[in-house]
Amino acid sequence: MSNWYEVISEKTDYILQEIYQHPFIKDLMGGKLSKEVFNFYINQDSIYLAEYKKILAETGIRCEEDQDTQFFLGAATGIIHVEDALHENFLTGEQRTTQASPTCELYISYLSRIVHTKSLEEGLAAVLPCFTIYKEVGDYILANQSNKGENPYQDWINTYGGEEFANSVKQAIDITNKLASKASPERIEKMNEAFEKASKLEWMFWDSAYKQEAWKV
Numbered sequence: 401m402s403n404w405y406e407v408i409s410e411k412t413d414y415i416l417q418e419i420y421q422h423p424f425i426k427d428l429m430g431g432k433l434s435k436e437v438f439n440f441y442i443n444q445d446s447i448y449l450a451e452y453k454k455i456l457a458e459t460g461i462r463c464e465e466d467q468d469t470q471f472f473l474g475a476a477t478g479i480i481h482v483e484d485a486l487h488e489n490f491l492t493g494e495q496r497t498t499q500a501s502p503t504c505e506l507y508i509s510y511l512s513r514i515v516h517t518k519s520l521e522e523g524l525a526a527v528l529p530c531f532t533i534y535k536e537v538g539d540y541i542l543a544n545q546s547n548k549g550e551n552p553y554q555d556w557i558n559t560y561g562g563e564e565f566a567n568s569v570k571q572a573i574d575i576t577n578k579l580a581s582k583a584s585p586e587r588i589e590k591m592n593e594a595f596e597k598a599s600k601l602e603w604m605f606w607d608s609a610y611k612q613e614a615w616k617v
């Protein structure tokens with residue numbers, strides 16, 4: 401029998417395919433992404449991660465089993481180390497903003513709303529694409545790039561294509577599958593909606609960075 405994650409990842413594969421085809425990812429893979437765009441992305445991502453870390457901690461607090469709590473709290477603190485390093489490498493001397501773009505604001509606000517006001521299962525499904533999509537994208541780029549020695553964004557690619565991240569992603573999937581296996585069909589439907597929406601927001605996050613999205617007024 402297939403598990404929840406297998407079913408939902410197949411159903412939302414079209415979003416992943418759109419991400420692979422997005423010019424942000426194509427240019428990142430080719431090492432041709434403009435520094436300005438990448439800087440905008442990293443800047444927004446550091447704003448995103450500062451909030452995402454709290455969202456993961458809240459998810460951990462809501463888990464009933466100690467190992468699950470430990471995993472999410474560990475993932476939350478892990479973000480502080482890994483991301484600080486990435487952002488230090490890539491944001492030195494560059495212009496920084498503390499203003500979230502509309503899409504960044506939308507994504508963190510959405511996750512925060514789901515995790516704080518909906519069921520634990522729905523919250524788990526909402527935070528999962530941040531793990532799984534980055535792993536898929538990291539693996540995809542590693543498997544398809546032909547410029548490993550000379551891509552200025554290789555450190556970023558290695559972070560998400562690496563084994564350490566894969567291990568963490570597997571645990572997040574396992575915990576979510578475990579809760580899904582005991583959830584009602586109605587709750588599964590909510591989980592599916594949350595996973596799909598968060599996956600779309602991942603696409604939008606890259607798209608908004610590529611366009612250096614600004615507030616309309």
Ligand SMILES: Cc1ncc(CO)c(N)n1
Pocket residue numbers: 445448449529530531534602605
């Ligand atoms: C927007 C976004 N989603 C997921 C990750 C992976 O942690 C990230 N760094 N940024």
